[in-house]
Amino acid sequence: MAKDNFSTFRSRAFSRRVVLKGAGCSMALPWLHSVNALADAPTPADFPKRFGVVFLGCGVNENHWSAEGNGAEMKLSKTLEPLEPLKQKINVVDGLFVKALTNQGIHPAQTGSLLSGEHITKGAIIHSGISVDQMIAGHVGQDTPQSSIVLACEQPMTGFHETNFSLAYSSHLSWQTPDSPVPVEVYPALAWDNLFDNRGSLLNVSVLDRINDRAKALSTKISATDKGKLDEFMTSVREVEKRVELMRKGMNDAQDAAKTRNMSAAAMERPANGLPEDLREHAKLMCDIIAIAFQTNKTRVASLIISRDLSAMYYPFLDVKEGHHAASHDNASDNYERIARFHVAQYAYLASKLDGMKEGDGTVLDNSCLMFMSNMFVGRKHDNSRLPLVLAGGLGGSLQTGRSLNYLGESEDKRKMCSLYLSLMDRFGMKQDKFGDADTRLERI
Amino acid sequence: MRSVVLALLVFAAGPAFAAGASPLQAQFDGTVKPFVGKYCVACHSGPQPTAQFDLKSYTSMDQVKEDFPRWSLLADRLAAHEMPPKQMPQPSAAEAQAIIDFVHGVRAEEIKRLGGDPGTVLARRLSNAEYDNTIRDLTGQDMQVARQFPVDPANTAGFDNSGESLTMSPALLNKYLQAARQVADHMVLKPDTIDFAPHLMAVESDHDKYAIQRIIAFYQAQPTSFSDYFQAAWRYRHRAQLGQPAATLSSIAAEMKLSAKYLSMVWAILHDKDAVGPVAKLQTLFNALPAPGDAGLLTVKTQAMENYVTRIRAHTAMQFFSPKVTGLPGQSEPLHNWRLQEYADNHRKSDPNALRAANEPEPALPEIPKYPPLHEDASPRWAIMMMHARHGDADLVYPVGQKARYQAAFDRFASVFPDTFVVSERGRYWPDQATDNGRLLSAGYHNTGGYYRDDTALMQLILDKKGQDQLNRLWNEFDFIAHQTERTWVQYFFNQSGEVDGNINGTLSTESGSKRPVGHEVTDQFVILQMRDKYLARWAADKEHNDPVAPKAFRWHFGLINATLRNLEKEHVAAEPKHLAALVRFAERAYRRPLSANERSDILAYYKKLRSQNRLSHEDAVRDSIVGILMSPDFLYRFDLAGQKAIAAGARNETKTAKAFNAAPLSDFSLASRLSYFLWASEPDADLLKHAAAGDLHKPAVLTAETRRMLKDPRVKGLATEFTGNWLVFRQFETNNSVDRQRFPAFDDNLREAMFQEPIHFMQDNIQNERSVLDVLYAKYTFVNPQLAKFYGMPDLDGDADSWVKVDDADKYGRGGVLPMAVFMTQYSPGLRTSPVKRGNWVVQKVLGIRVPPPPPVVPELPSDESKTDKPIREMLAEHHKNPFCAGCHLRFDSFGLAFEGYGPVGDARAKDLAGRPVDASTTYPGGVNGDGLNGLKSFIQAHRQDNFIGNLSRKLLAYALNRSPQLSDESLVDKMNANLAADGYKFRALVETIVQSPQFLERRLPEVTAAAAPPPASPPKPAGKLIKTDFRKEH
DSSP states (O other): OOOOSSOTTSOOTTSSHHHHHHHTTOOOOHHHHHHHHHHSOOOGGGSOOEEEEEEETTOBOGGGOOEESOGGGOEEOGGGGGGGGGGGGEEEEESOBOGGGSSSOSTHHHHTTTTTOOOOOOSSSOOOOOOHHHHHHHHHGGGSSSSOEEEESSOOOOSBOTTSOBTHHHHOSOEEETTEEOOOBOOHHHHHIIIIIOHHHHHHHHHHHHHHHHHHHHHTTSOHHHHHHHHHHHHHHHHHHHHHHHHHHHHHHHHHHHHHTTOOTTOSOOOOSSOOSSHHHHHHHHHHHHHHHHHTTSOSEEEEEEEOTTOOOOBGGGTBOSOHHHHHTTTTSHHHHHHHHHHHHHHHHHHHHHHTSEETTEETGGGEEEEEEESOSBGGGTBOSSOOEEEESOTTTTSOOSEEEEOTTSOGGGSBHHHHHHHHHHHTTOOOSOBTTBOSOOTTO | OHHHHHHHHHHTTTHHHHTTOSHHHHHIIIIIHHHHHHHTTTTSOSSSOGGGOOGGGOOSHHHHHHTHHHHHHHHHHHHTTOSSOTTSOOOOHHHHHHHHHHHHHHHHHHHHHHTTOOOOOOOEEOOHHHHHHHHHHHHSOOOOGGGGSOOOOOOTTSOSOSTTTOOOOHHHHHHHHHHHHHHHTTEEEOSSOEEEOSSOOOSHHHHHHHHHHHHHHHHHTSOOOHHHHHHHHHHHHTTTTTTOTTOOHHHHHHHTTOOHHHHHHHHHHTTOTTOOHHHHHHHHHHHTSOOTTOHHHHHHHHHHHHHHHHHHHHHHOOOOOOOOOTTSOTTOHHHHHHHHHHHHHOTTOOOGGGOEETTSOOOOOOOOOOOOOTTSOOHHHHHHHHHHHHTTOGGGEEOTTOHHHHHHHHHHHHHHSOSOSOOOBOOTTTTOOSSSOOOBTBOOOSSSOOBOOOOHHIIIIIOOHHHHHHHHHHHHHHHHHHOHHHHHHHHHHHHTGGGTOHHHHSSOOTTOOOOOOTTSOTTSHHHHHHHHHHHHHHHHTTTTTSOTTHHHHHHHHHHHHHHHHHHHHHHHHHHHHHHHHHHHHHHHHHHTSOOOHHHHHHHHHHHHHHHHTSOOOHHHHHHHHHHHHHHSHHHHEEOOOBOHHHHHHHHHHHHHHOOSSOEEEBOHHHHHHHHHHHHTSSOOOHHHHHHHHHTOTTSHHHHHHHHHHHHHSGGGHHHHHHHHHHHTTOTTGGGOOOSOTTTOTTOOHHHHHHHHHHHHHHHHHHHHTTOBTTHHHHOSOEEEOHHHHHHTTOOOOOSOTTOOEEETTGGGGTOOSSTTOHHHHHHTSOSBSOOHHHHHHIIIIIISOOOOOOOOSOOOOOOSBGGGOSSOHHHHHHHHHTSHHHHHHHHHHHHHHHTTTTBOTTSOBOSBOTTSOBOOOEEEETTTEEEEHHHHHHHHIIIIIHHHHHHHHHHHHHHHHHTSOOOGGGHHHHHHHHHHHHHTTTBHHHHHHHHHTSHHHHEEEOOOGGGGTSOOOOOOOOOOSOOOOOOSSOOO
């Protein structure tokens, strides 16, 4: 039985539009070029850079979250143990925070702008900022069938938290405009369809077909001169159709190319309909989808909420009886440590998977930046004056890895999460003067 | 062009035409060509003909007709003895007159032959502005998605609404696709129809927001001020004295926009017999209201009455506690909601515990406790706060022995005056809202979302049946659209039900929920009732100590959730066919005409295909069907379709008049669109479509009535913006970035927008209020908002950027009419200086429509910053004029521009230029007339150029209305417009009415059926040289 939270009459309206936004009819195909680049002696610069975020709600067990030393000598605490095999390729960053999300209440008030650093609005009007992943998607997303994929293993909440902040802030990380989060896809099957079935472009093909039909019907009724104008319109329609076809064909070619290269692309089968019963399976499927999407360049930006803020997830397989949020109020417990470590393990799984995908002399992970984060550090105190953060991948050699970086001793303006975002966007070729509350780059990164 | 030539061949009787037997052709060959050869071609020919006018290049009559405006100008300049230049050989008066006659002859013949020709009006896609306006009227939401489209190019007449210029490209098609999806993403499915939200409906919270804001807006619109009702009662009492002896309570309620139902209740209690307690006190206050004549005092006194009522009711409001059940927190949802419902049911009751006998002492006041911990009921704290509030209120004291009588009076009082009409927000400690408010319609839960409706007093006292139905519908749609009951239930299930669900999770936890049920959806009846039974079992476990009402509360709570969800399932199924019907209606509105049976089934077939083939849900399929409709050429293009009957009429027309073209009346639906896009730059409204369906729109009386109605409608802003914006060339000013904002700090985006809006407000007012079009030139008034008023040095205005007022004495500030508007002064200044050349050229060419030859390829540059020049701009220009080649043209418009020297580079009134030199706005107009400044300019135009202005306005409006460049044969219509305008007091509507009653507007060209039979004509060679294209007819 699928674990569908919502009854069957619920229209599944929220999953599809993300796709259409990206696929729209953005016709540029440098994507193909990069696939070709696989064939001809590529240089690292030929490979696209990717950005991903993996999220855990309600913080970690602070007693088991730390890293010391660098490179092979780096010592990882218990919760970070799943990252041990990858430690040369990660940075564990401590002490960053988002000022705008402090001192205004708990939970949604601590989550609504994690990726943008903007002030969020209380009450009926929902207002945050464009998140860094969507900024990057806006910049690099034109070249891929989807500008980004925004996934979650947990349905969003609605209504208001008692702080009078909307629970939408708890449920979404990725914001496409300050007023509008990107709808999350929770169904692995639909996320898969959107990627491999090209549902977005299929739907546009449908619309274009329909225009053809209408034009035919109309042309019997209008004058010869008007037909000239209609022809001009239809020429444009055919042109767009051709490009959609070309893109679809290009994607299939690329999948074939990837297969012949034994890159295990599209080796993934379509997940079953509905929601997987077990979170372990759910999270793994979502990670697989991101990995394949990155590898086959169907998108370069992804975010995944494994558990949201105020999460109602259950972990019977970790022998935890309480739900996630309730357990986080006792975050120093072994129970909650296991929950946090489970999330890190999913993140490590995705990073390893990307690291297993060869790309030139390196791997897809080497050309990515995969971020792991939460909205607070200490759940029982709702303390978000520092945030747990790991970065995996070297962004095509532009980001040094294998380091533990501690900013805790620094002044507030030297440990801004938004400074990190500015530094990362630089590496995507997006020089911003200012982002969120920051106008300087993060030092040492 | 070709079709005209073809028609010419067909109707001009064969070979004789080609031999040039027409008298005009003979004149052209025998008189004009020799004249031109003798007097003109010395300058006007060769590789660089003067004024880029190569007179040698005209070898045929067709070329003359095609480029007629220049020949018209030639005739004008000959008549004025401006050409040939004085130093050149001069023709005799008779020689010149022959040429002038020839030019007039060409015009007359063309009018005779083609007069009333609708011309070739191409199918045209909606311009960007039309697209936005149409979407606005189609969806009810002003989304302005066309902002992302590339700017529309203009045709030769300067308008961006014609098929000649509105082309399509793959890039634009992509933009249309994105825009259509964006519009469709605002879609809302309601139980009986499709609607559109003002914002994107992307995530679940958007659906909440949409539904909540509609309910809140409804609440806020209700008349619930007690004071207003007391005033109404007072007006009724004094109705005779107030000059309304026949007034009734109902009529007064209607007049004051109050609830008649409630007013009668208020009136009744103010006249209760033998009243005591609060009723008596209120009656005393009412009877003490001042007599008519002192309105100010009245308001104060009725407000005092309201304050009295509010205080008494606050102190006598009922109080409720969550039922106690061992092991369950007070804010357990079923218990919490029970308490909320008790409140909702009792806003019209008075708490008996609030009253005290005169001989009873005040109760001792316990200390107000702290807020309770999470999940616990805050009611006990509220009860103590209430004791504090009541303490010392003498109005709550009754005489010894009269308890029952007084309690009855308080009950009576409360039945009319509820402690609140609606609860529109709640926090966790509600009714205490001191620290914890702002969650609209919220139930006040801790971590989970959830809403609770409490508007019983509003429903019972204020709303009539219609209002009650409307509010019920809004709440029902909150569920239908945003699934609020379902979402609340699901969130509760996963986040809070752990408080009772110990069987599953072992330990109980108020911050945890239950595991996903196996074999069921969370929303299944089975799951809901199973949960209810767990609560019942919890209660039964400690029956003796638990509140006996709790089982009732549990049954009620879970029963209500289940019933609501089951009902919604049915509603969603029932709604689908209604949505499809609405989809067809949407297509009819979008296509601006009725659909054929085939077209209807086609739309439904597409929906079905999306569901079956693309596996879309109902909502997604409806949404994509909307995208399909918005991408259809029927929506994106305007095709002028001839009516069926009309074609025969057109054929008759052709045989009767033997005109050189074939035309037929438009169908009434095409006519409706023509009208609406002309006058509103948007789609036809229901009224127009009704007339089109009835088939009487083309009747002159109906047409005039509709036109006048439409000119009064606010949507005429579409005409004011698009026509005026293109005619006077400021349509793109909103994106003007040429101003140096460091040097002109007053110029910010708000001021720029205000400058852009000024001429639009001026024209909209001119059209709607039927003022004289001459006001454009001579008015002493203009329109300003606060920013613009400040910039113009006018008295400060209150309000936001949308508060526009008419300033009647704008001339005191150097404003009035269109000419000195800052938008034009700024647009025609190159940054850090003024430009009399550009400003003058704008007045002469755009406002007055006088043709000026294009400038030669190489012109000297003037310095860009006047603060750094050693001479004022007028002196530099004067030097330029010393060159006779330059002077020939410059003298014709520079003088108009120098009149504006009193306005700086951003249109700021000034006495000194940027270098600190006093400005001089005196000027000498063509013909030697002297003038000074703006008033001099106005006087000169009034005396010498007014006809140019009117003719230009007529031609421009005609081109805009017909969606094509004007052609020579339209000139008789232009003459008629000019005449009708003068006869109708120069009202804009005279121009509009003349146009809409003209054959050009009412008919369309029919294809030249005979053309195919005729041999293709030998195209005349194009005039050589660098002719500026001035096509009067289409190329296609």
